[in-house]
Amino acid sequence: MSTRGPxxxxxxxxxxxxxxxxxxxxxxxxxxxxIDLAEEAVQEAFAAALRHWPARGLPPRPAGWIxxxxxxxxVDRLRSDALRAQRHAQxxxxxxxxxxxxxxxxxxxxxxxxxxxxxxALSPNARVALALRLLGGLTTAEIARAFLxxxxxxxxxxxxxxxxxxxxxxxxxxxxxxxxxxxxxxxxAVVYLIFNEGYAATSGPELVRDxxxxxxxxxxxxxxxxxxxxxxxxxxxxxxxxxxxxxPARTAADGSLVPLSEQDRGRWxxxxxxxxxxxxxxxxxRGAPGPYQVQAAISAVHSDAATAAATDxxxxxxxxxxxxxxxxxxxxxxxxxxxxxxxxxxxxxLDVVDGLDxxxxxxxxxxxxxxxxxxxxxxxxxxxxAAARARTDNAAEQAFLQSRSDTLPR
Amino acid sequence: MAHYLLSIYQPDGPAPEPDVLDPIMREVAAVDQxxxxxxxxxxxxxxxxxxxxxxxxxxxxxxxxxxxxxxEGKEHIGGFTVVAADxxxxxxxxxxxxxxxxxxxxxxxxxQGGSCx
Numbered sequence: 317m318s319t320r321g322p323x324x325x326x327x328x329x330x331x332x333x334x335x336x337x338x339x340x341x342x343x344x345x346x347x348x349x350x351i352d353l354a355e356e357a358v359q360e361a362f363a364a365a366l367r368h369w370p371a372r373g374l375p376p377r378p379a380g381w382i383x384x385x386x387x388x389x390x391v392d393r394l395r396s397d398a399l400r401a402q403r404h405a406q407x408x409x410x411x412x413x414x415x416x417x418x419x420x421x422x423x424x425x426x427x428x429x430x431x432x433x434x435x436x437a438l439s440p441n442a443r444v445a446l447a448l449r450l451l452g453g454l455t456t457a458e459i460a461r462a463f464l465x466x467x468x469x470x471x472x473x474x475x476x477x478x479x480x481x482x483x484x485x486x487x488x489x490x491x492x493x494x495x496x497x498x499x500x501x502x503x504x505a506v507v508y509l510i511f512n513e514g515y516a517a518t519s520g521p522e523l524v525r526d527x528x529x530x531x532x533x534x535x536x537x538x539x540x541x542x543x544x545x546x547x548x549x550x551x552x553x554x555x556x557x558x559x560x561x562x563x564p565a566r567t568a569a570d571g572s573l574v575p576l577s578e579q580d581r582g583r584w585x586x587x588x589x590x591x592x593x594x595x596x597x598x599x600x601x602r603g604a605p606g607p608y609q610v611q612a613a614i615s616a617v618h619s620d621a622a623t624a625a626a627t628d629x630x631x632x633x634x635x636x637x638x639x640x641x642x643x644x645x646x647x648x649x650x651x652x653x654x655x656x657x658x659x660x661x662x663x664x665x666l667d668v669v670d671g672l673d674x675x676x677x678x679x680x681x682x683x684x685x686x687x688x689x690x691x692x693x694x695x696x697x698x699x700x701x702a703a704a705r706a707r708t709d710n711a712a713e714q715a716f717l718q719s720r721s722d723t724l725p726r
Numbered sequence: 727m728a729h730y731l732l733s734i735y736q737p738d739g740p741a742p743e744p745d746v747l748d749p750i751m752r753e754v755a756a757v758d759q760x761x762x763x764x765x766x767x768x769x770x771x772x773x774x775x776x777x778x779x780x781x782x783x784x785x786x787x788x789x790x791x792x793x794x795x796x797x798e799g800k801e802h803i804g805g806f807t808v809v810a811a812d813x814x815x816x817x818x819x820x821x822x823x824x825x826x827x828x829x830x831x832x833x834x835x836x837x838q839g840g841s842c843x
Contacts, residue, residue, distance in 0.1 A: 484836040487813035
């Protein structure tokens with residue numbers, strides 16, 4: 317710790333800490349077999365970093381510094397617990413056979429932690445919270461704010477999940493090959509859920525929600541680093557980047573929603589689009605298209621079009637056909653029908669839409685309303701807009717549907 | 727090694743006809759044998775109908791009894807198996823096999839240490 321680097325700001329310390337949080341927790345969980353102990357020790361290491369780094373500068377290997385410091389804290393804690401409770405069995409753990417931990421061979425530890433956090437025996441809410449807490453390094457208060465629940469509720473959720481991991485013995489390992497596709501599906505779903513929570517919801521403090529998207533992208537990058545041979549991992553990352561690229565154009569100055577067809581495409585983030593499109597090309601070359609890759613490809617086609625009118629709808633319909641073959645859900649059929657309206661007209665699309673059993677979803681009524689409006693069936697369109705509005709809690713979405721309804725000719 | 731209780735939840739009412747039940751019982755026996763061969767089997771038992779149950783409560787020195795199962799509902803535990811497994815994934819794998827054999831939902835629940843021999 318005597319090495320002096322250039323001085324760093326507390327914000328920089330926090331950035332490094334967030335980047336290394338998953339690694340440090342993962343190493344300590346393997347070492348001590350206790351998530352709570354690992355978390356607390358890493359938290360203490362962060363507090364120590366905040367005390368020392370701004371004055372002394374960044375250590376040569378920040379991750380190693382955090383892991384070593386956290387490990388020492390954990391050992392101290394176990395030692396004092398052992399003294400207090402005369403727990404010699406745990407004290408025996410402290411004879412370290414491995415020597416000081418390195419940041420090199422911990423690659424698999426983070427992956428183990430990913431699969432623990434996203435274990436299907438945990439509730440989806442708990443998986444999301446654990447992923448943000450342990451992999452993302454967010455505080456319980458931050459996660460609670462992002463999901464608009466009281467901090468005590470979120471703390472309780474995390475405690476319960478960690479107890480289940482311990483008591484039911486959810487294993488700290490990467491699933492065997494035979495189980496990997498199914499388990500990976502759950503991991504990707506958790507990350508996409510976090511992303512959508514940040515992207516779709518416009519309620520709550522906006523900045524916090526934006527952070528959720530950034531966090532999901534960061535988790536997506538982590539997964540891509542840990543599982544470079546899984547094309548669906550890249551597909552999900554590409555999908556998130558391409559979706560994120562439209563954020564600047566997605567809301568008007570007054571905060572209202574702007575649909576894709578009316579967005580100012582000059583405001584799309586070109587760097588994110590370039591990265592997303594490169595990823596789509598790269599994973600599709602692997603020839604193992606999954607639902608995330610195909611959705612990313614659809615998004616990439618939109619990104620290719622300089623104007624809404626220039627959109628290659630034929631290709632989009634084809635991609636939706638592929639997506640439907642992979643995941644034959646009514647929601648995919650609905651999106652496919654919306655694309656079909658552009659190639660075969662609103663009447664053909666409405667025929668498909670009316671055959672779908674999606675009456676409980678606001679998006680179903682919104683798509684129907686738009687098709688009816690284009691067919692000049694104004695009265696039915698107004699009813700459909702009202703039906704859609706009644707089925708969403710999202711204020712911006714409601715305002716958008718209302719404004720659409722208001723523009724119907726009387 | 728930990729122990730897990732695998733509870734089989736079955737709907738109340740009469741048992742299925744033999745032509746339905748017999749193949750199911752053969753499947754269950756096969757899973758039972760697989761557990762024994764793997765050294766995972768600890769205990770297993772089938773139960774009579776939930777309506778044959780009695781709940782006993784201690785009130786001071788007295789015991790009050792109520793006819794019927796503890797929890798009202800349309801499903802009750804119809805049988806259970808205790809398995810020894812390294813971790814939850816291994817226990818869930820037995821749960822999956824039992825669910826497939828019985829065609830019924832299986833609750834997999836860890837037992838506290840030392841409670842099963």
